[in-house]
Amino acid sequence: MTINRRDFLKIAGISAVLGFGEFTAYELLRPGELFAKTPAPPKGTAAAPPQDAGLRALTANRWAMAVDARKFNSPEDVQKCSDACKRTHNVPTFDDARRDVNWLRTATFDQTFPGLTDDRITDALIKKPYAALCNHCGDPPCVRACPTGATFKRKDGIVAMDYHRCIGCRMCMAACPYGARSFNFSDPREHIKEFNREFPTRTKGVVEKCTFCSERLQKGLLPACVEASGGAVTVGDIADPKSEISTLLAANYSIRRRLELGTEPGVYYIIAPDTVNPAENSTPNFDKNSTRNSDGKSRKENVVAPRREERKNSDGKSKKGGK
Ligand code: SF4
Ligand code: SF4
DSSP states (O other): OOOOHHHHHHHHHHHHHHHTTSSOSOOEEOTTOOOOOOOOOOTTOBOOOOOOTTSOOOOOSSEEEEEEGGGOOSHHHHHHHHHHHHHHHTOOOOSSGGGOOOSEEEEOHHHHSTTOOOTTBOHHHHTSOEEEEOOOOSSOHHHHHOSSSOEEEBTTSOEEEOGGGOOSOOHHHHHOTTOOOEEOSSOGGGGOSSOOTTSOOOOTTOEEOOOTTHHHHTTTOOOHHHHHTTSSEEEEETTSTTSHHHHHHHHSEEEOSOGGGOOOOSEEEEEOGGGBOOOSSOOOOOOTTOSBOTTSSBGGGGOOOOOOOOEEOTTSOEEOOOO
């Protein structure tokens, strides 16, 4: 069966309409509210590649990442993670920002969490730099959109790429609501600053993105950005309530990107409690997986919908909030 771009956009539009409203528009996980249930992998997902018997691979039932926004205070803090990722994976750098290729990039609050203008979000959060990367979504629209199976979800939650099957149609890019994928408009090998002979290069006309460093996990190594972050980024098995990442998320406030789309992002952003205004007149439970709050009321009563509203700059002038 062939599918052209118009058909795809039609399908994607219908899916978005049908999916919208089924999930909460906003989730703030407070300490102790982490819901770490891992849905069974859907039929047809590919298994993780076989492990090398000589290596102690790091494995998980559901890989996830916690980006501790409290520890990212300048764009340079994010850039060192991006540089490590580029060096490790032969990711090219182009002067033209529209053609640049990034698996992890520095983003503003509005770029990372568009439309999130909840009363609780403070300027302290808005002014921070954020590390934006593939969310390795639990229900990844990019996988559904790919006509060749070049991108697929593994049983351990990693959304992987087979570059040899990528025909460059960019349907996955159109389907990804996070802008997590990059396209090689020209030969990337001419724009690689530092070659890593142990990782394959890509070619012109191929899409690429973060792999959660699956090749390093398989060797028993942590992802390059995790190592470079100096403790600001954690990966682990979120299906294991005793894992480091589950413990970390259970003890801290965290938010995820564009939860209203129902993609189940696997990247969490930990935020400091003093950067979130306390809720007024309610004790909402933002856990989208709960149908009831602790007081027995339907969670819908406590869902805080994203609002477009004006925020004040530090000089008192108003500015547009969200995108
Ligand atoms: S963030 Fe985008 S590219 Fe990554 S799994 Fe989700 S939809 Fe796919
Ligand atoms: S997990 Fe690996 S591939 Fe993904 S952004 Fe970090 S370094 Fe890059």
